[in-house]
Amino acid sequence: MKSRLLYQGTNSAVEFFLNKNESIKAESDAMLSMSATIDVDGKMEGGVFAGLGRMLSGEKFFFQTLKASRGEGHVLLAPSKPGDICLLELDGTTEYSVQKDGFLAGTDNIKVSTQMQNLVKGLFSGEGFFILKIGGVGTLALSAFGAIHEINLAPGEEMIVDNDHLVAWPSTTSYTVEKASAGWISSFTSGEGFVCRFKGPGKIFIQSRNINSFANWIKGYVQKVK
């Protein structure tokens, strides 16, 4: 299967070229257009999703499957937010943890499961913090609010990332959640609150915009005009 990125940057889309009987998984409602040979299937994947994801967290996470049932075809996909898409080739050795809005699509043999981050859940300010664990072999399309920035950490190197800017990180890269500043008061007056401290080696993907900050900013302009 081939794929290509279109309109990289704020208005990105991705095109997958499917041979007959190939399929891709995609985030719910991500389909922009497709050949008439493609069938959409809304069903959720096997056992993994049935219970865990939705019931524990109260979050919804649906996939769709797009399959070239009647011959080869192509599918155009776009994320719901303005921002970039990044294509990752997974070889089966590395699993990635992906923040729930970061998954756009994956080819047939990409495996997606949900995982609760119980320890940090409370710390992540009341947001049901559940993440996706993505492995297998094939192409994975990640989407970001803003640009996607890649950080390569050397072994032992530490880096601090604001939790709202996280997109994906290798499941083997460890991190801890901590206050942004030494003191509680300055952690909050700085506006940063909690951050994640990652320890290399590993490749971390972050996004250049924060949906919560953006929403908080635009909120004032939406409410004012009544």
Add this chain to the structure above:
Amino acid sequence: MKIRLMYPGSNSMLEFKLDKGEAIKAESGAMVGMSSNVDVEGRMEGGILAGLGRALFSGENFFFQTLRATRGDGNVLLAPYSVGDVFVLELDGTTEYNVEKGGYLASEESITISTQAQNIAQGFFSGEGFFILKIGGRGKVALSSFGAIHEVILAPGEEYIVDNGHLVAWPSYMTYNIEKASAGWISSFTSGEGLVCRFRGPGKLYMQTRNPSAFGSFIKGLVPITKSSSSSSSSGGSLLGNIIDLAT
């Protein structure tokens, strides 16, 4: 200190390379990522505090943070909350700039920042407590915009009209008047422009190609503000879903 602009355009982000001991000031919440050598200090500076107090009484929030490479060299990534560009302005100590409050992203430690209430304009700016920042000193200041940043250079005596929702920064010595967009009151409002600012050169103006209020009213209809929507968080955490959650 070195500054690098990444992903210019809608998704812009700045990287500051700090030597040991160097620090930058940044808008609250602007930190995306940083080396573990960098410390976040939330405290507000003495002189500014008084101004901030006044700002708080007028219902405005404006906090800084200081990011300091305490334990060695380090990097800091900063991004604005709006969707738009970042521009680095170099101040030489002779010119102060007035910056609309959403327009400040970060600055070197040597840059001074104070708040200023625009009392005369306040009433005109549609009930919004219009307070601005006054930025001076010598060093680099990073401004952010909603959309692209557009620069206009005015010759001495040249007049130019800017919609108030599109203003980002202008030299403090420049005078401007607020006036109706059109000769008549009715056409001022039917044109959709309402009130505008008339600037007089010389000077360099910075404006943004998008208007937050116009965007707010554009998406307003798509974002129903109802209490009930907060209980069921939206599927996939879409952009509008997050706005709904925060708006309720």
